[in-house]
Amino acid sequence: MERERDWVVAEIRVLNRTLRRKKEPEIKLIRWPDDIAAGAGYYAQSVINRQATQLDIFLAVVGARMGTPTPRANSGTEEEFDRAIEEVYRGQNIQILLFFSNLPARIDQIDPYQLLMVKAFREKTGRLGVLHHPYSSLPEFRKRVRVSIEKAYRNILDGNLQRVRPLSQPPMPDKIVPIGSYQFTQTFAPQGAKIYPVPIAEFRGRKLRLTGRLSSKSTYFRFGFKYSDYREPPVSPGTVLTQGQNFLLHVGKNADSDLWLLAYYRAGIRLDLDRYLRRLDPAKPLDFALSIDPSGPIGLVLNGSSVFEGFFQVDGIPALSLMGWGDEHNFTCRASNLKLTVGQ
Numbered sequence: 001m002e003r004e005r006d007w008v009v010a011e012i013r014v015l016n017r018t019l020r021r022k023k024e025p026e027i028k029l030i031r032w033p034d035d036i037a038a039g040a041g042y043y044a045q046s047v048i049n050r051q052a053t054q055l056d057i058f059l060a061v062v063g064a065r066m067g068t069p070t071p072r073a074n075s076g077t078e079e080e081f082d083r084a085i086e087e088v089y090r091g092q093n094i095q096i097l098l099f100f101s102n103l104p105a106r107i108d109q110i111d112p113y114q115l116l117m118v119k120a121f122r123e124k125t126g127r128l129g130v131l132h133h134p135y136s137s138l139p140e141f142r143k144r145v146r147v148s149i150e151k152a153y154r155n156i157l158d159g160n161l162q163r164v165r166p167l168s169q170p171p172m173p174d175k176i177v178p179i180g181s182y183q184f185t186q187t188f189a190p191q192g193a194k195i196y197p198v199p200i201a202e203f204r205g206r207k208l209r210l211t212g213r214l215s216s217k218s219t220y221f222r223f224g225f226k227y228s229d230y231r232e233p234p235v236s237p238g239t240v241l242t243q244g245q246n247f248l249l250h251v252g253k254n255a256d257s258d259l260w261l262l263a264y265y266r267a268g269i270r271l272d273l274d275r276y277l278r279r280l281d282p283a284k285p286l287d288f289a290l291s292i293d294p295s296g297p298i299g300l301v302l303n304g305s306s307v308f309e310g311f312f313q314v315d316g317i318p319a320l321s322l323m324g325w326g327d328e329h330n331f332t333c334r335a336s337n338l339k340l341t342v343g344q
Contacts, residue, residue: 004061004101005031007142011149027057027153045070045079057152058084059097059145064105066117074117081121085128086311089297093159095152098125098132099141120315128295179212179338184223184324186331193240193325198340200320201230207343208292210320215285216253216333222325223333224250225290227298227312230319240325241268247312248323249300251277251286255329258282262300262307277307292320 039047067075135141184194228246249264289301300308
């Protein structure tokens with residue numbers, strides 16, 4: 001996509017000259033590799049992510065390839081899109097501009113798998129309500145880029161919030177599915193986990209809310225929710241963490257502290273340090289409510305207080321598992337009064 005990238009740069013330079021004459025703020029372009037310094041991180045894309053924060057406009061051009069998969073997405077481009085649209089859902093005024101090439105390509109340069117990834121990405125962005133521009137010639141591309149960037153720039157200056165919402169669905173009444181209770185116990189096998197699957201595949205595309213009560217008198221334990229594509233294995237040898245399209249959120253307690261904690265992972269990579277939940281009484285049962293929106297938002301409420309808000313999408317058939325483990329410790333915890341509320 002070198003020609004398209006060069007034309008985007010050229011259009012921004014033209015616009016900046018006009019803005020400079022009008023004494024208006026100019027656009028600062030950040031692109032790989034010219035504006036990204038070398039560095040180290042959890043993985044290569046995370047180095048780019050650190051240097052591409054506080055964006056006002058996200059612009060991506062996609063051809064016949066999505067690129068190299070990352071631990072969090074099918075490609076670096078898709079991960080950057082996911083990060084941008086997550087900020088939009090959090091209320092940030094980020095303008096998202098997507099362009100898909102319809103230019104002819106040589107047969108010997110086409111990778112069928114990459115084409116499938118491009119198609120899946122285009123359909124995903126459409127479900128999120130993002131209007132993309134296809135183009136069949138370079139002059140057409142340049143014209144669409146010029147108009148889109150100028151409009152996005154004015155939206156930023158005028159404070160016009162770009163609200164992205166999933167495609168509307170016909171209203172459906174809430175459905176409550178009783179799940180029951182389950183006890184997680186471990187007396188051996190370090191890093192082994194007890195798994196209790198929650199049936200959600202039939203409710204694909206519906207909003208879900210799993211409620212229940214958690215109790216444990218163990219000095220050390222972990223209780224988690226793993227949301228993933230149904231093809232993903234629930235655990236790996238020796239660990240509950242797995243690579244692929246999955247999100248793991250858990251609460252628990254360490255043996256050297258009375259405070260409960262919260263941690264979360266995506267594709268087996270920790271996204272933050274342990275967050276200690278200081279207002280929870282470890283001696284009392286804990287009411288929890290996990291909410292999953294098919295458009296991406298995920299939330300966890302403990303004893304009526306929100307403790308986590310995030311963003312994760314499953315492109316295929318979703319799966320949800322409750323998990324209990326104790327690492328090298330014996331433990332017991334019980335999840336009771338489990339109910340799944342299925343919304344619109």
